[in-house]
Amino acid sequence: MARNHEKAQSTLYRFRQVQAAELGIPAANAKRPRVTNRVTNLREAEKWRGEVLREISRKVSKIQDFGLTDYEVRDVNDEINKLIREKSAWENQIVALGGANYKRGIPKMLDDEGKEVPGSRGYKYFGRAKDLPGVKEMLNRTAEQEAEAESFRSQKFKRFANQPPEYYGDLDEDDGVLLESEIDAETQAWRRGYVDLLEELEVEAKSEDIPDIPRPQPKSLKELREQADNNMQEDSSDPTNRAAGDAGRVSAMFNVLDSDQLKMPEVPDRAKIEQFILLAKKKALRKQYIGQ
Structure with missing residues (x-):
C-alpha cells in the first residue's frame, strides 16, 4: 500500500489539487486565515x-472540566470569546460576499422582568467561568444593586460635565502673566533661530539688526470674546452686514489671518476655462510655428 507522501506525488492527486483550487475549494490541510477580508x-x-463553530463547541465542552484550575478556566473562556468575535467577522464577510445572514433573528436572552440577562452581550461567560470569584456576584446582582451601579456610573459622568x-x-x-511669558519665550526662540540662520549663511550677526517677529499683538481670550460679542451686536442691528460680520468674528478669533484671507477662493466658470484653454492652444501653436 502506498504511503501518504507517495500519494501526494501522484499525478491524480496533483490534478485534484489544481481542480479544487480552480473551483475555490480550500485544501484539507489549509490554515485558517487571520484576516477574513x-x-x-x-x-x-x-x-x-x-x-470556528466546531472549535467553539470543543472549548465549551472543555471548560466544563472540574479538573481545570481557575486560571485555566479564565484562559479557556478568553479563547471562547476570541473565537466568537472571529465567528462574527466570518459572518460579516459571508454577508458581504452575498451569502446568508446568520445574525438575523437571534433572540435576546431576557429574565423574568423582561430585562436582558447580564453577560449575554459583549464578553460572555461559559460553564465553570460563571462560578469564578467576582463573576458569580456580577451575574446574580439584584435590581437594587444594578440601579446602584447605574447611578454610580451616571454620577461619575456628571462629575465632569x-x-x-x-x-x-x-x-x-x-x-x-501667561501671555507675557509666552511672548518672551517666543522672542528668545526667534532671536536664536535668526542668529543660527545668519551663521549658516556665514553672515556676521548683530543683536541690533535682528528684526521683531512679524505678527500682530496677541490678545487674551477674554478680549477676543468681548470683540466677537460687540461685532455680533452690531451685525444684528444691520442685516446687510451679516456676511461681513461673520468674517469679522472669525478673524477676531483667529487674529493671525486677515478678513481678506478668510474669503472663499473664486472658482472660474466655464467661459473662463474655455478662454484659458484657447489661449494655451494658441501659445502652443505659436511656439511650434516659431520653432519651425
Missing part, C-alpha cells in the same frame, strides 16, 4: 465559519 470565495468563508471655563484653562490668560 482576504477570503473572496463564499464556499471557503462558509467552511472557515463551520470550523458642565465645568466652568476655569476647568479648561480659558481664563489663564486674563491676568496677562
